[in-house]
Amino acid sequence: MESRDLSTAPSPAAAAAAAAAAAPAAATAPPAEDEGVMSVTAALAKEALFRFQARKCGECLEFLHQLLQKKDDDPKVLHNIAVAEYFRDGCSDPRRFLEVLDNVKRKSEELARASLEQVEVVGNVGNKAILGPKGSSTVAQQMNSLNNASILYTDEFDSSVASFNIAVIWFHLREYGKALSILEPLYNNIEPIDETVALHICLLLLDVALACRDAAKSADVLNYLEKAFGVSQGENGSSVQQQSANLVGKLSSVPNSSLISDASNQESSVSINASEKPLSRTLSEETLDYETMLSTLDIGEQDAVRAMGIPSLVDLSRSPIDKTITAVDFKLKLQLYKVRFLLLTGNLKAAKREVKGAMNVARGRDSSMALLLKSQLEYARGNYRKAIKLLMALGVPTEAGISSMFLNNLGCVYHQLVKYPSATVFFSKALCSSSSIRKEKPLKLSSISQDKSLFIAYNCGIHYLACGKPILAARCLQKALLVFYNQPLFWFRLAECCLMALEKGLFKTGDAPDETIKLYVISKGKWRHLAVRDVPENGLTHLIENDCSLGSDGQLNLSLKLARLCLLNALHILNESESSQAHSSLPPDGSLDGTESTEETISGNSNHRTLPGVDAKPSNAGLGQLNANGDVKDQKTGTSQEITSGSLSMYEDNRRRQLRLMKQAILANQAYVELELENPMEALSCALSILQLPDCSRIYTFLAHVYAAEALCLLNRTKDAAEHLSVYMSEANQIELPYGEEDLEQWRMERIFDPEDTNGGILTANNFSSEETQVLMFLKPEEARATLYANLAARSALQGELQTAQQLVAQALAVVPASREATLTAVYVHLMLGNSQEALSKLKQFNHVRFLPFTCTLDKSS
């Protein structure tokens, strides 16, 4: 105990020895503190610190090892040794480093707990310790402070720095969940933590939260940083308020000697004088003068007035005393964080203002980050040319890490411009560039985190998917698995790769099921026959057998089974996150009766309409309501916190909408996959769950009805199937359009939109090569209606209602003459009606008919 408790001075002999030991060091050391006699250990610690600050890690370590001999196993010394070694050697083995820090932390906690137990013992013994000599009572007292609900360690046992350093490593290793699990407890009890460490904790937590796209947490930390560290954002991005001026003063001066503490000192001394006599007595005492009491209260009020002259913020305010951060730098840093937060939440208008402010602050400094964010802003707003221009203004970076990010961002822009070949080039260059980073020696943590190849791989995957290259896409996505495994969207995209591979016939077995009808021409002349081959050649049995395990080359084998698996994953993760969100902000799903009521509930709940600085976005599920520029419209200025919370609720609304859409998409794909796998029961249940979702998009509702009907037909429940198909039937026995052009907006959004290029016009699909648009397309409303007609016809034909079927299929073919299925249904109906001539002519008129000769000859066989 004594060895740790510095209040017990070392014996004179020990002091002399220490002084001798420290003598050589003292020669180079700066003037000693005014305290005069310093304990040996403190002196050694100081020496080590100076060396560390000068980054002379070798010398620093020498001092630390001397210290270790004096204070055997002291966790803080061990900790600093580890840190110094890291700076000397780089971080080739972060796991080992983590082990050391974990040990340090555990040791600190053990010590704290041990002393806690000791206190309990002391408590049991009675008040002896407290009545005893001063030294021991000090110890006891100090221990008592631990006897507390949430254990507050005294400085000596404080392990917050070690915890922070562990979190730093996890952060650089991109283990954000682990970093969070360490940072959050620290943040929740941040008040007792030293200013510098607290600031670093907040900044790191903010980075982690932003990396996790956790807007709520980011907002919380951001607000706290602004309040506690005294920089208040000017609303118009210009005015640096008083606090930050204060901050400058604080930063240059020694902490805690500010006016505020002086004032409170005065206040307290005044109060002491005023209150000493009358109030230091208890109620039972005779002399209680009410006038005095009253006047005391009045004095108190005067004090209060003074106290209130200081804004209440000050009580919270901390003075960042980290010498590495100057006031302006800090302000810039905070503003950049804010921009990142606003970009995350999609409050682009506010982001624009903040970026402008940041550019002003950054003038004459390193403005690369501000420029990069500005470019991202323009990208998010759809001003792609401007985004490119800003990126180019940064200059082509030479450093591998930065260069890979630069190339990646260009890839994103070109992808959005639908310049797919260029985007491909940029993305693959970005991957090359980032793969070279890890080869640097010695490996620094920062270079580990600069390796963003996993993110680039994801972008690549999405890009290839959009280009219609499912196998390449899946390969890239597979690489990104490590970071994205807990994202439902990731699994969904992988499933899309499988479905696209199916569509393109890229499964290892069989051809693509195409849109043509194959007619085998048998023989000729009067003996000529035509055979319709309508069963796909790659019979489904092969697809089902196709295993979804990894191929021999470690690559995923795309298959329908893999698609099913991915979709299950996606749905599972989505449901998990929903249930965890449910008790936070979601309105109860009780009001399923209509879009309006749900909309009211949501907007009423988050009541973001009243918040300034955010435009009230319609929160219904209608797709593509976003203003194409992504801007928020009516922008009143609000306080910085109002903007933050406004952006937050806007983000949450958007996110909720996004998740809703994703759920519909997952279920629709599931239903489709189950139908392809000939599993109508599952398909039916997926389709029905889509129909039970509140605020379902009309497109997915349509798909759900069609899938459900088919599944029911396969289950021999043709009557129920008819119900699903005739929901769109009007009274006049006409089928209404299942959805409108406006419902397709979202599927069009991803098309090029570059106001500077086209004066705000949206290019039509005709401007693209067919390959590029093909993957973006979905059925037009009329085609969807024709699908319903065709399927109703097929159902009627199955029921033997041939005349009805004939009429229905004619209506379908009027819109989609190229539909293979509708044509075959028509052919079938004609054949059933005994009209083979009609059937033949229908087949022959079909656009995509392929006549194949039957070639096998007698000679060949014999």
Place this chain on the structure above:
Amino acid sequence: MIGIANGEDSYKLLKLLQQDSRPLREILADFDSAFPRSLRFPLCTSLYLILEDKIMLSTTERLVAFSILHQTYASHSLSANPFIRFLVNAACDDGAEKFERAFVVQLLESSSGIAKEFFNQSASDYVKGFDPLMHTFPALDQLQQQYFDGAHSESYNCLFKDTKVNNVMPDPDVPSGCDKNSPEFDLLPGTKPKLGSGDRDETIAGLLSNISLEGLGPQWIRPRPPRLPIQDGELVWLIPDNNHELLWDYGMCADTSRGAAVRDLIAKAAKGPLVPAQQEKVMMELANDPKLVYHCGLTPMKLPDLVENNPLIAVEVLTKLINSPEITEYFTVLVTMEMSLHSMEVVNRLTQAVKLPSEFLRLYISNCITSCENIKDKYMQNRLVRLVCVFLQSLIRNNHIDVKEILIEVQAFCINFSRIREAAGLFRLLKTMEG
């Protein structure tokens, strides 16, 4: 394609059919050895469909085909033969040749083992030796009764489900106006093929291999789900991470003596009043190190003692702890501790220094009022009531509390103690506030 023979198999089968002079038994044995079991059903199906089109096969070929249909399933009971309905119907088909009907009837009867020598003749032998007078033709319902077994007849009624049709259709390519049945279009060996002529064998082979077991049915359109558009922010825009470096622990071997001194003093302060010099030292140290308050050894448990002995230090400490997560715990202790001049003073000063949660203040006031009502000693009660009134007036005048929140309770309190001057004063104050 499921279970459909390839071209080679088709020709093999066709050759078997054409061997009209070999004994049927040999042909059937060849069929068994030439085709694996899995292929027999599809081939029989094709045969059956071709037999339905009467012009495709020659008479002898038809007989061979019939016997294949029959004998392939001869090891089972006749009613289990998938083609039994077809065979029965063929036996009773008035439009068919007599010898063909007789042949089928004999086939059906052969299963009872009567006529073993029946299969020793060839197809052409049979046609040549056929004597229509020797045969009687049983009626349809009689045969149906004989050979259909209720359980199977329905399911094998027709090979195709009712809803499917043959996927092969004749499409004769002859000059318009010509009769496609005219023999002029038959391909004669050795002559040059002319327009409209065709090879029947090729057709049969083609039919055998192209007829689909499933037939042709109505087709369902299964739209692909659209690819989900790229979501907002899905493409990751990359910016360099902020560089978080490892921190040095400045707390290593730090001097903690001053903190120890304060802890010592705070402990003393809980025992009894500190002298002014000590108080000042505590205040100064707390002001110098904003973190010290968290390490000064105070716990919620000890707060009441500190309040009673050193209210000003209590105020100072609580003010500094206002942002601590523990502050509510301290407040709870303060509310629930025994009412006293000092606790009131601490609360009063706190209201001036920081913004106290209003529910805390309300609770405290209720507590004050209850204490007043519960005191038995009249003299002590008067003192406490006066004190509470002064305290409340101070709170109200300084707008530290919203009068409306406590109005009813405080009014009742004033009326209850209206005999006391300060209570009456407070009541008047409330009235003016109301107005």
